[in-house]
């Protein structure tokens with residue numbers, strides 16, 4: 387694929403790559419949309435661009451309706467397989483000049499479909515009919531504007547634990563667990579949930595089946611866990627922790643969850659109930675400011691494990707690089723479950739069969755691809771795993 391002139395715009399964790407033809411690629415951070423862009427990923431291309439291309443064309447000159455394009459792309463990529471309701475609404479919004487104009491008045495990072503739909507669900511907009519959705523949303527637009535200044539993307543999905551449990555279960559315990567970007571901290575109670583892969587047996591906590599019941603299908607040779615890891619100590623780091631005693635925070639958490647799987651909402655509610663019984667310590671602050679003091683509190687007789695899922699795409703590249711450097715310097719197992727190409731130095735270079743997915747990496751080496759909401763987990767073949775640390779391939 388060759389380009390003469392392109393516009394590149396990366397701001398507040400949302401990236402748009404625009405071609406003179408009018409085509410637009412979008413994604414969080416430097417994520418990749420392989421179905422439209424089979425060559426280098428957006429992140430790698432972005433880094434390569436200044437040297438290779440004349441990056442002078444502004445986005446506005448290329449395409450006047452970036453928001454429309456972003457919603458169209460969201461419909462065809464992000465939501466296509468995950469949520470027919472969000473996908474249909476996104477197409478309609480991309481052709482709705484009045485609503486697009488309203489959306490364009492929101493802060494840029496709050497114009498993204500994921501945020502707008504959380505706000506829409508928060509105000510109770512029905513998703514079945516676009517006309518009713520639109521009418522309801524516009525009637526409550528003052529609340530949407532308020533949410534856009536007060537709230538951020540903080541989806542806390544216990545199901546994502548299914549993607550990292552095989553690694554956690556393979557670690558000699560007990561584990562001292564630190565989750566960075568923990569939102570409400572629901573992942574930190576992972577030993578209090580039940581898990582099942584495919585139609586295998588349920589893996590339950592020692593005291594019996596949990597009310598949180600997480601299941602996914604597997605692809606490839608997933609090392610299906612046979613035990614729930616022992617968590618001896620746990621702590622979270624979070625820019626703005628959600629308070630589960632606040633009705634508004636819980637309503638926002640519920641609204642953030644996509645309506646793509648009937649069991650997800652029930653599991654969220656059950657995890658919230660467990661958290662109220664077993665609260666976990668969450669340190670408020672930025673990952674780079676807090677990581678060293680938090681890990682210093684971990685007991686020395688447990689294996690320190692630092693995890694993050696769906697977090698690093700909200701962190702700018704220099705801060706992400708600093709964080710990764712710090713974590714690599716710790717005596718810890720490091721598990722990342724993030725959009726492709728957002729973890730500095732971690733690249734999944736094998737054939738990507740899944741269009742919108744996360745890369746699961748252990749100590750910087752990709753080991754699996756996961757569905758963003760953990761509906762499935764695919765373990766990588768040996769010839770698919772590679773990683774670059776400091777630009778050097780470290781694993782075949």
Ligand SMILES: C[S@@+](CC[C@H](N)C(=O)[O-])C[C@H]1O[C@@H](n2cnc3c(N)ncnc32)[C@H](O)[C@@H]1O
Pocket residue numbers: 538539540541542543544546566567568569570623624625626671672673674694695696697700701
């Ligand atoms: C999309 S949520 C994911 C939450 C959880 N890890 C999960 O997968 O369910 C991302 C979280 O990272 C937090 N976050 C973003 N930037 C951060 C930073 N610089 N330091 C700490 N937390 C951050 C956000 O506030 C948000 O709660």
